Amino acid sequence: MQNQKVASILNRVADYLEMDGPDFRTKAYRRAAHTIETLSVDIADIKKQGKLEELPGIGKHIHAKIEEILDTGSLEYLENLKKEFPLDLDALMSVEGLGPKKIKLLYQELGIKNLDDLEKEAKRHHIRRLKGMGAKTEAKILQNLEFARKSTGRQLLGEVLPLSSLIKQRISALDLVEQVEIAGSIRRRKETVGDIDVLTVTQHPDEVMDFFNRMDLVEEVIVKGHSKSTVRLFNGMDADIRVFKEDDFGSAMVYFTGSRELNISLRKIAISQGMKLNEYGVFHDEKRLAGKTEVDVFQALGMDYIPPELRENTGEIEAAQEGKLPLLVDYGDIKGDLHIHTNWSDGKSSIMEMALEASQRDYEYLAITDHTCIPVARGMDENRLIKQMGEIDRVNHELEDITLLKGAEVNLDSYGNLDMPRDLLEELDIVIAAVHSDLRQDPEKMNERILRALENDYVDILAHPTGRKLKERKPYQLNIENLFSKARETETILEINSQPKRLDLKDMHVKMAVEYGCQLSVSTDSHHTHDLSFMELGVATARRGWAEKKDIVNTFSLKKLLKLIS
């Protein structure tokens, strides 16, 4: 799967072209990159089928460039641009306030190639001499440079959500504020988040922005205007607050929930129908047609309401226009968790504690699936597993509202065999198979290993199928198409693991799996009672993958579920 690589090369070309802008070639490259980035199939397969030019935004020229990248692994056009401008573009672009134009000027006039050069020239006060720059720009560069060096980039949704909720809570406690919502990629529930967008309705913009800027979470105020303010928070993340009138709030929510590509498409649709769309409403000439609610805005544009998790411009607009959006699985549809650990292996809470917490969440069932054998996770041997089954029976007897299922997360050896004997597996209600060792195996062997696990009759669920960990570890090099067709053929359930770092399967893979007709589960892989709340992240991922209730097996009643996995 080279989609990511092709997209990043095209994006890099766009970065260089932007130095000479305004140039619509830039937009063309970015659009093509976005198309490829959000493709759920392998771009190499599309090339093989000769269908590259059927993709939106890909014409004759970019088609040829994609072929070159796939054939040779690089793009001569980009290599020449790099020679012409031998810059550390990523680093320079990460300095707030520096864009392609200024970077080009800095290189041509002062020979600045990287952050060290930039710092040197700023300290010598050479930058303020350049056209369009001044003392303030120079000082800002120096200030932002330090931050660019430290910055870790996007943060995990699971880590940012609690912070954004706290901010929302604080703002909504103000009497002056009529409405507050978090928008942006947090509202879309994207797996990583770049900043926090807060939208408010108030008659007192200055007071509200002052309150926001003075929160103890704020390290520094970056921008302050009449309708928006940007601050840098203690954790290095930026947060924006924007103030609207009540009648504008729906269109503001649409616009600031994004994505960027979705906004561009929506505005084009407005134009094609003789209207104009911005964050203040949908307009025909001067007359406002909609703006108060999101539903009104989508309706004025001639389409159904699009749930935030789908707003990535990957086909949802067309579906909304045709009334064919999926009826997404809902956060309240989940009837149980099928992958949790207790203190019988590497979990921190007891079986009873986990059961009570699940019961609090109104679950109908909970599968106890501790590790087997692997030493690192205090995995259970056969005797302990038998003992644990007895304990589960005992707790089940004690609790009325919830049913505990006997399960195990069984380790797959390097060849895809389970590390538990058949007679024991037979006793379990549910068997999860997972890779926990020999992760750097040769890709071909890893593929065989996992396919072999799917063929095992005892395996009900494959846990965290691709093994990725966000910001930590790449996925195994799986042939994902083979995985999905084998899962469907063997009726093995694929897990959407809800751990903030995993979210595995990821959104795009969920979408693909749904198209393949695979069965999915959303589970938390909890190691503590607190972790059960990760379910929200997993369901969000399922929704981002267009999954419906029928695709997710733990929305089923206990009876229906047991029939499926028996």
Add this chain to the structure above:
DNA sequence: GCCGTTTTCGGCCCGACTGTTTTCAGTCG
């Protein structure tokens, strides 16, 4: 460089804010 339910040529999303200007360019989202 791409694209077409007014177009095969002439468009290409839109607004806020800042710093440098003195009417605007660059950046950001």
